[in-house]
Amino acid sequence: MITHPASSRHCAVEFQALPSRIGQVRHIVSTQLRYWGLDPLIDAAALGVTELLANVHRHTGPDKHCTVELVLLWDRLTVSVRDHDPRLPRLRPKTSLGTSGRGLALVAALSSSWGARVQRGGSGKVVWFTLPAPPTAGAGPQAEAPPTAATAGAVGPDSEQLPA
Secondary structure (H helix, E strand, O other), X not given: OEEOOOOOOEEEEEEEOOHHHHHHHHHHHHHHHHHOOOHHHHHHHHHHHHHHHHHHHHHOOOOOEEEEEEEEEOOEEEEEEEEOOOOOOOOOOOOOOOOOOOXXXXXXXXXXXXXXXXXXXXXXXXXXXXXXOOOOOXXXXXXXXXXXXXXXXXXXXXXXXXXX
């Protein structure tokens, strides 16, 4: 499900964090940022969300359902991933021989800030990062329409677009 509340710079996508879906979510994130006039942030946001979704796929239990959320507030873009596993991620020590475990370090390096918190009631967690937005960010819609379930490809069997 993709939502676009009309009164804010907010976009949320719910889906199963399966490898076949991560590319679709990257496309949605890129299209939404282009619509908001945030082209300079596309690569960093797409890379960061890919790393967070890979962690959901790799480390959560059988429930891979998650929500990716983009929020643009004045001078920053916040990208967050919410899932149903309450275990918080942690940075691993750097090793030259490790073949995994670099995702959060990469997110930390490309972002202004990042963090994780358990959701109220312990029903899951939110992992987020922020990117500085250019001064003209969100000044108005670009020529391209925002992503919808129809234009970005449905991200789940029961996906639907909610009215803006």
